[in-house]
Amino acid sequence: MLANVSEKSYAAEARYTNFYAGNDIAWSENGEHFYCLNGAVVNQVDVQTSQIVCSFGVSGSSENDSGNKRKSNGLDDVEIDEDNIYCFAISREHLITAHGSGLLRLWELNTQKLVKLWKAQHKGPVVRIEFSTCGKLICTSGGADATLRLWDFANNSCLCALKDFPGPALLLRFHPSPLKREIYAVGSDNTIYCWNYDTKTLLHKMRGHISQVTGLSFQSAAKDCNQLVTVSRDKVLIVWELELESSTWNQLKVIPLYEELEGVTHLADGAQLLVACGNGKLLQIDTKTFKIRDLLIKTDFEISRLLYCCLKQQLGLVTTEQNILIYDVTADPKETEVELCKQLVGNNDEILDMCFLGDNDRYLAVATNSKHFKLYDTEQNMNCKLIAGHTDTVMSLAASHSLLISVGKDCSIHLWKLSHTEACHLQPLTQQSNCHTSTIGSVAFTHNGATGFASACQDGSMKVWQLSRDKREENSYSFALRYAALAHDKEVNCVTYALNNKILATASQDKTAKIWAAEANNLLGVLRGHTRGVWCVRFSPVDQVVLTSSSDCSLRIWSIANFSCLKRLEQECTILRAEFLDHGKFILSAASDGLLKLWNIKTNICVQSIDEHTDRVWSLAVSTGSNRFFYTGGADSKLIRFGDVTETVRNEVLDQRQEMLQQEQTLQSLLHAQEQLEKAFRLALTLDKPKASYDIICHFVRKRDSSTVRQLVDQLNIDQRLALLKHVKAWGTNSRHSLVANLVLQHLLGDALNSPQKLYNSGNLVEVLTPYVQRHFKRVSELNKDLAFMEFIVKCM
Known part of the structure; x- marks a missing residue:
């Protein structure tokens, strides 16, 4: 043992792994966490430390489970297989995930528990999902059907199915005012459709874009909000205005920006617009004069998404390489300034x-x-x-x-x-x-x-x-x-x-x-x-x-x-x-x-x-x-820090050695004084001392106290029973110890047969029973010979 103590030893101190693999990403309302889609899980990532706080999903619901089948935290009676997540959405209290199997799973953000699970009823997987402004309704869009379904998850019901548009909807938005019962969806024809989901009627069709619409932003969250902005990869921004008389959305302004646009958001109570371009540019547009100002001109990052946190007044730009750039935004009605304050690496790919x-x-x-x-x-x-x-x-x-x-x-x-x-x-x-x-x-x-x-x-x-x-x-x-x-x-x-x-x-x-x-x-x-x-x-x-x-x-x-x-x-x-x-x-x-x-x-x-x-x-x-x-990195994208734990390991081994010596001394003292033999018996099993455990059993056998022997065996846990089984195997190799070995084995086998949870490893039982069977086979063989000899003598007489 001392030789092992002197060797060098290292252990992993920190692991930095991928938490974002592209597609859906959301920012919590308080700005403290990102929710990032990564295969079969949605990772909750702390913005300050860039570390994964917890994971939602089949494979992330429990760290202690092993294998492909796992039990969810909230529904203990439902076994679920690993299932990739296609999209997700968050509200203040819940997170909803849409899986490749067609299931929708609802999670509580505070407890990370699965609270509901139901079938989406779409043809093909769900490609887009969104919470209502109040957080009580969910809208889903299927990938192989032209249908939107509205769910009231509290009452376990589907409120309606909206079918009057060419799906699937790659962009879904509820009106920011909970008093407005409207939902907006962009169809495959790049037209923006608006429904009243209470009356299930189609209200508006907003045509203007000729390519995929990537962003939609309302000027305010008021009920009477009459202006919204959409951007598209057709390099055009369109400002829409609602005419109260005809109740139709008309194009107020069409602004060509000559860059593919990936996101838009309103700032300063709707006085300013921030528009993210695919090539990394960030533009500011005044909603009154429609003057354009470049905020970020020179950048080597290609932008795929734009996120905004109103509470912290921070802007998040997600790059095509799954990195997240966070900017502090100083916004006023006239001018906006941004300053880079944090960068998060969502995916490292191979570390070369x-x-x-x-x-x-x-x-x-x-x-x-x-x-x-x-x-x-x-x-x-x-x-x-x-x-x-x-x-x-x-x-x-x-x-x-x-x-x-x-x-x-x-x-x-x-x-x-x-x-x-x-x-x-x-x-x-x-x-x-x-x-x-x-x-x-x-x-x-x-x-x-x-x-x-x-x-x-x-x-x-x-x-x-x-x-x-x-x-x-x-x-x-x-x-x-x-x-x-x-x-x-x-x-x-x-x-x-x-x-x-x-x-x-x-x-x-x-x-x-x-x-x-x-x-x-x-x-x-x-x-x-x-x-x-x-x-x-x-x-x-x-x-x-x-x-x-x-x-x-x-x-x-x-x-x-x-x-x-x-x-x-x-x-x-x-x-x-x-x-x-x-x-x-x-x-x-x-x-x-x-x-x-x-x-x-x-x-x-x-x-x-x-x-x-x-x-x-x-x-x-x-x-x-x-x-x-030292740090290591490789093709699995893991960046791992290892620290020298030689001193710690050495101290632990020395402490274990000292504790073992103390236990051995206690055992010898108890055996010498013939006191507290039950405690001495358990110590002998812990220290793996077959001779000491045999002497204790023999002490009670000589007194013909079989009940105490039975009590000693009954009070042992599984680990101690396995240790005793090893001792019985050692005793059985010597015929002088066979009586005690057979007595203890009788109690152990009886417990194994009567209590299925106490069954031992079959290999251990075979090793223990082999000398017992061999000895009795030899004894029975000798008895058969003697019996045959006696029969021969009787017949001769």
């Missing part, structure tokens, strides 16, 4: 690379199969900033204190600097395009002060760059090519510098790793031995060795002096990344099956296996300052 930067490794830069990479503040609830600049996927990141380099598929190199005046912000310093002829797959900074960096390309080339800074201007940097080399015959997967910056290493799919002189284009040696492509190469921080990981499922440690292989460590599948830990004493490896392994270099033993990921682990980021924590 990551690195630390800043003082004490405060910030974590993460590349996620996107042209925008993320900058997380690890000390502020993982507050995130989306960094735009690349035109294609960012593949690799490298940092040196406050400087960061990003490279990717656009063949460009971008240099960034961490801002000291603004939290979680990167300043673009300089960039160069067409630095390589193909995707740049890896980049590495020099150590102990950034004086240069190296980049590796998928065409097999490597380039070494000189980095310089203008002494007169703090943020004036430039980099120039020092030399270029055709490093490998195939794709270069990794490049890295040694700690002294004098040599660097490359790893390639051509099954080799190479050592180069950093100052000149000079190949020092080739590391040959891997039978498949080499994914990663790392220099030891303390020894003159280099580490490589490969698709041949092995880690190899090589000598820099003679380039020979010193050690080989085997794993079950492709090892994608490897890093030195704890000042070169341990190796952390990440494999294609998602398994992390921690290796002791001295003993060549895997001291820990960590199974937290479900897919390939592409990246590792180890804190160089403390070496006490």
Whole structure:
């Protein structure tokens, strides 16, 4: 046990997973939570911490359930299978989800319980669902029928079915005034239909758009509201006015905006309009003069939805990459200003690379199969900033204190600097395009002060760059090519510098790793031995060795002096990344099956296996300052923080050992004094002491006190009975103990037969009964022989 105490141990401290996969998203009225659709669940996400508070849905209703079949929290007698959610809607008190099976499920927001479940009665799945303003009615639109159904869920009834329009309705809105019994729906012909659902009559048909209508906003929530605005992907905004005399909606103003429009909302008591364009622009329009003003002009984000929280006066823009940008809105009747205050990452896709930067490794830069990479503040609830600049996927990141380099598929190199005046912000310093002829797959900074960096390309080339800074201007940097080399015959997967910056290493799919002189284009040696492509190469921080990981499922440690292989460590599948830990004493490896392994270099033993990921682990980021924590990310989109729990584990093991010693001492004292034998018996079972438990049973057997033996067995729980069963198996192997073993086994088998909930593992019973059966079979066989001999004697006489 002491040997186990001294080993290194890490455990997951925090997990950051995807909470939004696109489609429906809603903002709570108080502005504290987002409700995001993610497959079979709707996640309630805290806006401040970006963490999932709870999940609504079949697979999210209970964390302790296992398997595909789960029981809902509210309806305990209904078993439900995992069922994807197509759409949802929220009110102040409830959340309604529409599932692929055609079921509608109503949840309480406060208790997260399922309170009602019924069939939607539509042909095909429900594609749009909406609560009424009062929150007591629900309107649904089916995907394969041209029908709207209105539900009174409190009375378990369908109030009406509205059929006079070409469905399905991809946009549903109730009139914001609860006194107005009207519902608006956009049909497949891009016409806006209005019904009075009390009288079930069609009131209006509003024709004007020629493409999908994406937004509808009323000027006010008053009953006499006579103006609404619609936007569409036909690049036109239409202002509609209700004429009281004819009770018809007419086009008051048609404004061409020359951009595909994705959302609209009224501000400042209806005096201003905010319109979100698909290309990321945000426009302000005065509802009286209809003057247009650009609020956000230059942006690299494509917008898919617009959300607005009146209580907090904040605007939410949802991007096509499932990121949420939150802006503080300063609105008045004349002018509106917006300021970015928060960014949430709803979906990371594959995490390709990551690195630390800043003082004490405060910030974590993460590349996620996107042209925008993320900058997380690890000390502020993982507050995130989306960094735009690349035109294609960012593949690799490298940092040196406050400087960061990003490279990717656009063949460009971008240099960034961490801002000291603004939290979680990167300043673009300089960039160069067409630095390589193909995707740049890896980049590495020099150590102990950034004086240069190296980049590796998928065409097999490597380039070494000189980095310089203008002494007169703090943020004036430039980099120039020092030399270029055709490093490998195939794709270069990794490049890295040694700690002294004098040599660097490359790893390639051509099954080799190479050592180069950093100052000149000079190949020092080739590391040959891997039978498949080499994914990663790392220099030891303390020894003159280099580490490589490969698709041949092995880690190899090589000598820099003679380039020979010193050690080989085997794993079950492709090892994608490897890093030195704890000042070169341990190796952390990440494999294609998602398994992390921690290796002791001295003993060549895997001291820990960590199974937290479900897919390939592409990246590792180890804190160089403390070496006490690291982050991992991979194809399962999970970003996980691991912390060093060696001291905690050591203390727990030592406490368990001390407690066990105390229990053993108590057991010996009780046996010696022949007191409290019931307590001693339970201690013997807990400590797994068959000899002690046998002596206690024998003590009562000698006194012919069978009732006490029966009472001892009856008072045991299931775990203690299983422990006693193991002891009986140990006793049964010796014929001298068979009497006691058979007596206890009789009580255990009787309980198993009379109480089904106390049945033991059949394998355990077989092992226990085998010596018993063998012994009695031998005894019966001997008796048969004696009986046959006696019959022979009798017949002879």
